Amino acid sequence: MSGTIVGATLRASWKQILYWGLGLGALGLYIDFIASSPDIISGYAELLGSMPPAMLQAFGASDIALLTTSEGWIVSIFVSEAAIFLSVFAVLAGLSITANDEHSGLMDVILSLPISRAAYMLERWLGYALIGFAIVLLCALITVAGMMGLNVDAQTDVIFMSVMNLYPGTLLVMTVTCLLSTALRRRAAAIALSAAFVVLSYIFNIIGASASGAIADLMERLSYFSYVHGEDFVLGVYDPANTLVVLAAALIGFALSLKLFTSRDIGI
Amino acid sequence: MASESVLEIQGLSKTYGSGKKQTLALKNLDLKVNRGEIFGYLGPNGAGKTTTIRLLLDLIRPSAGSARIFGLDIRQDSVEIRRRIGFFPAELSLWEGRTGKQIIHYVASVRGDARGIVKHADELAERLDLDTSKRVRDLSSGNKRKLGLVIGMMHSPEFLILDEPTGGLDPLVQQTFHEMMDEYRAKGRTVFLSSHVLSEVQAICDRVGILRDGELKAVESVEQITNVEFNWVDVKFRDAVPADLRRRLESVPSITNVSANGSRVRMRIVGDIDPLLRAISGGYVEMLHVEEPSLEEIFLAFYSGDEEKRS
Numbered sequence: 001m002s003g004t005i006v007g008a009t010l011r012a013s014w015k016q017i018l019y020w021g022l023g024l025g026a027l028g029l030y031i032d033f034i035a036s037s038p039d040i041i042s043g044y045a046e047l048l049g050s051m052p053p054a055m056l057q058a059f060g061a062s063d064i065a066l067l068t069t070s071e072g073w074i075v076s077i078f079v080s081e082a083a084i085f086l087s088v089f090a091v092l093a094g095l096s097i098t099a100n101d102e103h104s105g106l107m108d109v110i111l112s113l114p115i116s117r118a119a120y121m122l123e124r125w126l127g128y129a130l131i132g133f134a135i136v137l138l139c140a141l142i143t144v145a146g147m148m149g150l151n152v153d154a155q156t157d158v159i160f161m162s163v164m165n166l167y168p169g170t171l172l173v174m175t176v177t178c179l180l181s182t183a184l185r186r187r188a189a190a191i192a193l194s195a196a197f198v199v200l201s202y203i204f205n206i207i208g209a210s211a212s213g214a215i216a217d218l219m220e221r222l223s224y225f226s227y228v229h230g231e232d233f234v235l236g237v238y239d240p241a242n243t244l245v246v247l248a249a250a251l252i253g254f255a256l257s258l259k260l261f262t263s264r265d266i267g268i
Numbered sequence: 269m270a271s272e273s274v275l276e277i278q279g280l281s282k283t284y285g286s287g288k289k290q291t292l293a294l295k296n297l298d299l300k301v302n303r304g305e306i307f308g309y310l311g312p313n314g315a316g317k318t319t320t321i322r323l324l325l326d327l328i329r330p331s332a333g334s335a336r337i338f339g340l341d342i343r344q345d346s347v348e349i350r351r352r353i354g355f356f357p358a359e360l361s362l363w364e365g366r367t368g369k370q371i372i373h374y375v376a377s378v379r380g381d382a383r384g385i386v387k388h389a390d391e392l393a394e395r396l397d398l399d400t401s402k403r404v405r406d407l408s409s410g411n412k413r414k415l416g417l418v419i420g421m422m423h424s425p426e427f428l429i430l431d432e433p434t435g436g437l438d439p440l441v442q443q444t445f446h447e448m449m450d451e452y453r454a455k456g457r458t459v460f461l462s463s464h465v466l467s468e469v470q471a472i473c474d475r476v477g478i479l480r481d482g483e484l485k486a487v488e489s490v491e492q493i494t495n496v497e498f499n500w501v502d503v504k505f506r507d508a509v510p511a512d513l514r515r516r517l518e519s520v521p522s523i524t525n526v527s528a529n530g531s532r533v534r535m536r537i538v539g540d541i542d543p544l545l546r547a548i549s550g551g552y553v554e555m556l557h558v559e560e561p562s563l564e565e566i567f568l569a570f571y572s573g574d575e576e577k578r579s
Contacts (some may be wrong), residue, residue, distance in 0.1 A: 004377045105361035109419070112325055113378045114351035195438075265328040 005120060007125025020089050020135040024082050025142025028163070032146035035070040035154065042068055064156040071154035071234050074143070075162045077229035078259075082139065082163065083254040086170045087198040089135065091191060094177025097121065097185050097257075102267050117262045123255050125178065125254055129171055136167045161238070162230035168246035169228045173198055175253040182260045224249070274458040275301040275324070278469045279333035282319050292338050293319040295482045297333065306453055308473030308490070309462040316482040319463040321431050324460075326354060329526075337427060351379070354425035358432040358462070360416040368393070368397055368400030368407070368415050372422065378425050389422035395448075397442060410436045417445070428452065428459045434468055434534070446471055467560055490567055493566070498538040503548055504555040516547045 004111050045067040066072030078202055099109045110120060140163035144156045176197055181190035201223040208220020220226045227246045232238040280297040285292055294316040294567055301307045313315050322328045324335060326346035335342045337349045372393075378387040393400050398414040407415065413436050421428065434442050449472045452459055462470050469476055470490055477487045509528045515525045517535055520543045525536040531554075537544055541558070 002378075008374055012363075049522065105357070108322070108325075108327060108357045109355075109361065109416075111327055112350055112353075112355035112357075113375060114380075115378055116347050147403055155271075167490075168304075199471050208391075266322075267327065 002119075003123070004132070005115070006127045008122060010130060013131050014129070014263030017131055017138065018022075019133045021138025022134065022209055024139035024143070025146075026110055027085070028074075028139060029146040030145030031074055031081075032143060032150050034154045035073045035147070036150040038070070041070065041073050044073075047259055062092055066231060067235065069221060069234075070152050071158060072231070074147070074152070074154060074159055075230040075234050078143065079162050079166060080205075083166055083169060083228075084198075086132075086136070086166055087173050089196045090117050090132065090173035091169045091177045091198075093132060095181055095190065097124045097174075097178045097181075098261060099178075099181035099190060103186075103266065107266055111266060112156075117254055117266075120256055121261050125175070125257075128174060132174060133167055134153065136170065138166060138167075158233045159207055162233045163231055164240075165228050165233065165243065168243050168250070169224050172224050172246050172250040172253070175250040175257065179253045179257040179260075182257045183263040190227065242250045250268055271407060273300045273336070274303045275299070275307075275337050275460065277320075277333070277335040280320070280323060280330050280335055281330040281332040281453060282316075282323060282328065288398075289498050293482050294323070299477060299487065303458055304453060304456045305474045306449055306459040306461060306472055307471035308466065308468065308476040309460060309479060310469050310476050310493075311479035312464055315479040316466075317479055318431055319482075320479075321355075321460075321462060323428055324429060325350065348356040353427045353429055354420040354423065355428075355547045356416050356430045356433050357422040360395065360410060360434075362415065362419075363403045364405040365403060365528075367403050368398065368418075371404070371415065372400060372571060373417065375419050378420065381423075385423045388424060389418050390419045392421055396444060405571060410438060410441070413437055414441065421448070424457075426457055428457065428461075430459065430461045432463055433461065434463075434465075442468075446492060466566055469493075498536055498561055498565075499541075500534065500561060501537050501544060502534050502557040502559065503540070503544075503553055504557075505533075506552040506554050507531060509533050510551045513551065515546070520544065520547055546561075 017191050034044075045064060048067060048070050049064045067076055098107065101110060111117065114153060143163055144160050145157060147151075147159060149152055160176050173194065177190055177194040184193070202225055204219040205223035205225035207215045208218075208223060208226060224246055226244040228244075232242075277299040280294060281292070282294040283292050285291055288564050297316075301449055308321065309317050317329070321520065323330055324337065324342055326349075327343055338352060340349050342349060364372075366374070372386060372389045373382065376382040376389065390400075394396075394416075396414045396417065398411055398418065399434060400415070400418075400456070402411075404412060404415070413433075417433065417530055420430070434445055437445065449459060449461075453474075455533060459472075460470070470493070473490055475489055476493050478493075480484045513533065514526055514528055517523050517533070522538045522540070522543055523535050524538075525534075527534050537546070
């Protein structure tokens with residue numbers, strides 16, 4: 001692995017990092033602005049408090065008391081919204097690893113160069129993993145800077161870590177899309193199934209957190225959202241093992257993608 | 269002493285799909301291409317030319333058989349092989365948002381020794397009259413193909429695999445391309461050139477393999493292929509076709525398939541055109557157009573009646 005492909009991927013995508021990072025950062029600033037006004041937060045919390053638990057979960061909050069604090073507000077509302085937007089990025093990035101180039105015929109030119117399929121896919125995956133990390137980092141920095149600028153009453157390290165905790169899930173969705181597009185070789189089908197993966201994970205998380213029983217527990221465990229709760233940092237119950245589970249799932253997905261990509265025909 | 273083979277293919281087959289949708293794209297191909305020769309791989313569209321090339325590049329995997337380039341296995345040693353070969357795909361796709369220069373630098377960096385490669389790429393671009401400062405999306409299809417040729421040749425590969433390289437190039441650039449191929453041959457390098465245009469293969473190649481329906485039907489020298497050549501000739505008279513012209517034309521042994529329509533007459537002629545000129549001398553000829561036979565026609569001629577005539 002020479003790093004040439006990683007470098008080229010990053011150079012070609014710096015605008016993508018900027019646009020996504022600034023876009024999500026702007027959302028973070030908006031949430032910061034609301035969080036700087038206790039009256040708005042309490043009014044909103046009151047509104048959500050009148051809703052059933054499942055609806056509350058859908059808005060990204062599991063604990064109504066948490067929503068009455070600036071810290072809890074930012075983590076519950078912003079992080080859950082940003083997770084959805086980052087899922088869109090992750091699906092697009094997953095397709096960009098190899099599927100788009102294969103679909104356009106560019107892969108024929110790339111793989112006529114002295115680089116193995118495995119090395120190419122690995123470098124592309126690393127490139128997009130770094131792009132995803134840079135976007136989440138930029139988003140976290142803007143959100144934290146907004147908090148400081150607006151004098152929001154919240155711990156910056158907690159908010160920063162909560163936002164950065166979006167990264168493992170983003171990496172997982174990106175890898176799942178890469179795996180699906182490698183296996184199915186149809187971009188539309190890969191997009192549809194990746195979207196289904198995100199939506200079902202979101203729904204499973206809502207149901208799992210708002211209902212009780214074995215099935216609900218299982219559904220929650222099957223949702224990657226349940227492993228990357230931003231609220232865990234606020235509540236002080238963050239468990240690194242959860243992050244490791246998501247990262248391990250992403251690595252397994254990538255290993256499967258690699259196996260498929262290196263063993264099948266290209267571009268047929 | 270036998271010539272050293274750069275490419276050796278043994279029993280190479282490729283089947284696409286499975287079950288009832290199974291298609292045999294290439295059947296039991298055996299072929300050798302020697303060092304220093306320009307080998308034309310001739311066949312109509314869908315004959316299996318691109319499938320062969322994609323197999324050689326390890327883009328697709330054979331259903332049976334094997335192939336070696338420089339004595340290296342196309343599956344096991346594909347990276348080393350690709351280090352030493354250049355490739356131009358029939359359906360060229362490039363990074364639309366990047367400039368030619370950016371693409372050249374990128375490809376050169378993947379190949380290593382970027383400085384030397386880029387210098388040679390600049391020379392090739394100048395020779396092909398290509399502006400590398402433009403983005404690919406702003407290039408005409410002909411200029412995109414020029415860029416494809418630069419990318420395929422900029423590292424001075426020992427073995428060049430070209431899939432329908434000159435389609436979309438203007439005649440002047442095609443001439444430059446032919447000169448480049450002559451230089452390749454003079455330097456002892458090898459070219460595997462697929463085409464469905466007989467005249468191109470005639471102009472460039474030393475030997476020709478004829479592929480049809482996934483099967484290699486013959487490997488011949490260009491001279492042998494040329495011997496079976498015939499042409500279609502259209503003659504347009506100022507007035508109606510002379511009454512006895514058809515009879516006169518049909519009496520010429522080398523002329524067949526005569527058809528007349530108004531002031532035009534069309535025929536198939538093998539060999540010299542002089543007997544035709546003598547036969548039509550009675551009328552006022554406005555235009556005479558000689559048309560090269562299609563590859564399919566050459567193929568049929570090569571394997572039917574004209575084959576007997578040739579031998």
